[in-house]
Amino acid sequence: MKSFTVSEVIDSLGVNKFTWSVFFFLGMAMVFDGYDYMVVSYTMPQISAEWGLDKIQTGSLSSWSLFGLIIGGALAGIISDKIGRRKTLIYSIAAYSLLTIPIYFVQSFEWFAFFRVLTGVGLGACIPVVTTIFSETTPTNRRALFITFGMAWMIVGWVLGGLIPTLLVPLYGWRICYLIGGLPFLYAIFLHFRMHETAHWLANNGQKLEAVRVLQHIEKTAAGRVTEWDPNALIVPPKSKIVGPKALFSKDYRVATAGVWITYFCGCFIVYGINAWLPSLMLEKGLKLSSAYGLAIANNAAAVIANCSTGFVAEIVGRRKNLIFSYFIGGAAILIMTFVPSNFAAILAANIFMGFAINYAITAVQPLMAESYPTEFRNTGVSWCQAFGRLGGALAPIVAGIIMTMNLGPQMSFLFYIIPAVIGGLAAYVFVKRETKGKSLDQLAQEHVSIIL
Numbered sequence: 001m002k003s004f005t006v007s008e009v010i011d012s013l014g015v016n017k018f019t020w021s022v023f024f025f026l027g028m029a030m031v032f033d034g035y036d037y038m039v040v041s042y043t044m045p046q047i048s049a050e051w052g053l054d055k056i057q058t059g060s061l062s063s064w065s066l067f068g069l070i071i072g073g074a075l076a077g078i079i080s081d082k083i084g085r086r087k088t089l090i091y092s093i094a095a096y097s098l099l100t101i102p103i104y105f106v107q108s109f110e111w112f113a114f115f116r117v118l119t120g121v122g123l124g125a126c127i128p129v130v131t132t133i134f135s136e137t138t139p140t141n142r143r144a145l146f147i148t149f150g151m152a153w154m155i156v157g158w159v160l161g162g163l164i165p166t167l168l169v170p171l172y173g174w175r176i177c178y179l180i181g182g183l184p185f186l187y188a189i190f191l192h193f194r195m196h197e198t199a200h201w202l203a204n205n206g207q208k209l210e211a212v213r214v215l216q217h218i219e220k221t222a223a224g225r226v227t228e229w230d231p232n233a234l235i236v237p238p239k240s241k242i243v244g245p246k247a248l249f250s251k252d253y254r255v256a257t258a259g260v261w262i263t264y265f266c267g268c269f270i271v272y273g274i275n276a277w278l279p280s281l282m283l284e285k286g287l288k289l290s291s292a293y294g295l296a297i298a299n300n301a302a303a304v305i306a307n308c309s310t311g312f313v314a315e316i317v318g319r320r321k322n323l324i325f326s327y328f329i330g331g332a333a334i335l336i337m338t339f340v341p342s343n344f345a346a347i348l349a350a351n352i353f354m355g356f357a358i359n360y361a362i363t364a365v366q367p368l369m370a371e372s373y374p375t376e377f378r379n380t381g382v383s384w385c386q387a388f389g390r391l392g393g394a395l396a397p398i399v400a401g402i403i404m405t406m407n408l409g410p411q412m413s414f415l416f417y418i419i420p421a422v423i424g425g426l427a428a429y430v431f432v433k434r435e436t437k438g439k440s441l442d443q444l445a446q447e448h449v450s451i452i453l
Helices: 006-013 017-051 055-060 064-083 085-105 109-137 140-172 176-180 184-194 199-204 208-223 254-284 289-317 319-339 344-364 366-371 375-405 410-415 418-431 441-452
Strands: none
Touching: 006 140, 006 199, 006 208, 006 441, 017 055, 017 064, 017 085, 017 109, 017 140, 017 176, 017 184, 017 208, 017 254, 017 289, 055 375, 064 085, 064 109, 064 375, 085 109, 085 176, 085 184, 109 140, 109 199, 109 366, 109 375, 140 176, 140 289, 140 344, 140 366, 199 208, 199 375, 254 289, 254 319, 254 344, 254 366, 254 375, 254 418, 289 319, 289 344, 319 344, 319 366, 319 410, 319 418, 344 366, 344 418, 366 375, 375 410
8 A cells, every 4th residue: 555644644635524623622622721811810800809919919810820831831741742632631621620619719819829820730731732733633734724723712711701700700709700610621521532632643652553543533524434544554754863841952943942932932921911911901091890801802802813814824924924023013013002092992992903913923923833843742842832931921910010010100011012022023033944834744844854864
């Protein structure tokens, strides 16, 4: 039988029923993930008032889970590359959902912080493995689209994380929002029975027969037929001599690592900093609570559009150009929001544009995370990049809180985000050298081996 690769089979079937089933399976995981993170921003004023927190403590409420994200991401990448994408995703969803429930009962800032760190460990494991699964299950010419489009599901969770508190907090208080955060555990059980491991991971780990069975399942779902591929004819790219975290900093990958790490750090700093403080900043400008929450929700709704569109553009102009362009547009949007007149209609328009631009930038780097590394340490690369980015996200609300204590006004609270926007754009220009548009994962791996040799 003619030899074949996993990528060739997936590409030959195009976007099909299996592709969309994975899209919705992973999408729901991201919705729950997004809700779990964003619900803190919308319950922050009530928690702060109940426990008498200062500005820095209040800002840190959104940061504790991000510290957990750093830990979870660092561990989960290594774990996923060893035990598989499927198990890692299921375990991480179960962990963060079960660890959210105790927050309903906590009575102090310290216990809240403790459980948010633990919850963040699960969240940090979930997000990068979703990106990796998207990259390993979608056709080459739609890979960036599905990776970025898939991130839009998390923003849907962010929107729900605003809508549910807006509706329930006035009636039942802030704690009910965290009890609802335990529901994803039921979804983890569902995925246990319905989700398959990726063929790329199976083939790379020597399980060619299992990889072929997964490919046959995809073919049957997509076309209603089953081809009897010979597992021995399945070609797997040669493995790197160095794997795991140290491979990210080897001479062959350190430039790519610098590119995705710095750009994602800057993106997280901007997005998580603004999201954490946006309702409070709008209240400081004199808006009513409902208007402040409405602006934050509109900001995140615009982010959904950004995530859906950045993949389309990346497939047309390429990853590198798209990423460079996105950070400078994000900086321009921040400037507009900084100096917008104190008129609700103008603030709303500027806020929607800013929500679109900054989330477009942070999402534009997502395809490069998965495409920069081979299968044997792909999820380590994705998760460590995201863990480093979350460090920026964790620091941003605290830094913003410090700036707000200086009483420089809402304008300065927005203007300082110009700095990470410019750094992100420059990092993309300097360090992102390799264009991955239109190349399969197997082709990218083979090209890199050829370069090394």
